[in-house]
Amino acid sequence: MFYAKVYITLKKSIADPQGNAIKEALLSMEYDGVKDVRMGKLIEIKLADKSSKEAEKRVKDMCDTLLANTVIEDYTYDILEVQP
Amino acid sequence: MKFGVVVFPGSNCDIDCYNALRDVLDQDTEYIWHRTKNLGSYDCIVLPGGFSYGSYLRGGAIAKVSPVMDRVVEFVESGKPVIGISNGFQVLVESGILPGAFLRNNNMKFICENVYIRTESISTPFTNLCGKGQILRIPIAHGDGNYYVGDETLKRMEENNQIVFRYCARDGEVTDASNPDGSLQNIAGVCNREGNVLGMMPHPERCMEEILEGRDGAVIFKSIINYLKGGAVNG
Numbered sequence: 001m002f003y004a005k006v007y008i009t010l011k012k013s014i015a016d017p018q019g020n021a022i023k024e025a026l027l028s029m030e031y032d033g034v035k036d037v038r039m040g041k042l043i044e045i046k047l048a049d050k051s052s053k054e055a056e057k058r059v060k061d062m063c064d065t066l067l068a069n070t071v072i073e074d075y076t077y078d079i080l081e082v083q084p
Numbered sequence: 085m086k087f088g089v090v091v092f093p094g095s096n097c098d099i100d101c102y103n104a105l106r107d108v109l110d111q112d113t114e115y116i117w118h119r120t121k122n123l124g125s126y127d128c129i130v131l132p133g134g135f136s137y138g139s140y141l142r143g144g145a146i147a148k149v150s151p152v153m154d155r156v157v158e159f160v161e162s163g164k165p166v167i168g169i170s171n172g173f174q175v176l177v178e179s180g181i182l183p184g185a186f187l188r189n190n191n192m193k194f195i196c197e198n199v200y201i202r203t204e205s206i207s208t209p210f211t212n213l214c215g216k217g218q219i220l221r222i223p224i225a226h227g228d229g230n231y232y233v234g235d236e237t238l239k240r241m242e243e244n245n246q247i248v249f250r251y252c253a254r255d256g257e258v259t260d261a262s263n264p265d266g267s268l269q270n271i272a273g274v275c276n277r278e279g280n281v282l283g284m285m286p287h288p289e290r291c292m293e294e295i296l297e298g299r300d301g302a303v304i305f306k307s308i309i310n311y312l313k314g315g316a317v318n319g
Binding site: 010014015017018021066067069071072 | 141142145146149177178184185187188189190191192232233234266
């Protein structure tokens with residue numbers, strides 16, 4: 001069994017108003033030196049696949065077809081083997 | 085002539101669209117539950133506003149995999165008109181029927197107010213009764229209406245006359261101050277290359293009668309009726 005962690009972030013070229021609001025809040029709390037904040041999503045998926053190769057292929061497919069909108073977002077993922 | 089208004093779990097402007105078409109414009113109109121697998125009897129499909137599937141993940145992202153959407157794609161390919169309003173517009177971009185994507189409003193607020201939009205293309209089934217550059221006053225109600233599209237796609241869209249509406253000032257001038265949500269180049273509505281699919285963020289179904297302080301929205305639906313009756317599409 002596999003466990004996928006999918007990280008979705010806005011493309012670097014795209015402004016992130018939420019990240020910016022968080023940055024302003026951190027600065028107002030006097031966390032000096034906060035240069036930039038980008039906010040994204042973490043999606044955790046448990047998979048019954050037999051091999052990590054198969055799991056990875058399916059996770060990539062899921063990202064391209066639903067989890068991320070590749071017009072505005074990038075994605076990465078980690079896939080870990082876990083005990084059922 | 086028959087209109088179908090798609091209802092996803094979480095749609096909330098479906099009743100307004102139904103009212104606009106059936107009660108105000110006297111058109112044969114039916115609700116279409118999102119599990120419907122046959123759209124054969126309809127002449128025009130409306131994807132209404134709201135929060136389909138709670139707008140989880142991204143607005144329109146989960147609705148695009150509803151069973152009805154495969155049928156909507158076929159409907160689009162058959163050349164019949166489809167209009168997506170607000171969340172319906174988001175469903176159309178998420179499903180790849182229209183280009184672009186939506187970001188959070190640049191001021192991070194949900195905005196519900198009347199805005200002015202300028203008609204940039206009158207050669208569509210949805211704007212054929214508009215005058216060139218006609219200014220319409222129509223309400224918006226969205227938190228994720230900040231339209232974005234890549235440079236190359238935008239260029240192609242401009243060449244193909246696919247920008248249908250832009251946010252503007254009362255006098256029609258397209259300015260930064262009249263852009264409510266940060267949409268690229270003040271874009272408020274676009275159509276596909278073939279011109280038979282329109283997505284727009286403003287809600288024409290909410291301003292169909294004087295009792296609602298304006299009826300500028302009616303020209304959009306009347307244009308569709310005119311088109312379906314065989315009326316000429318300008319240009």
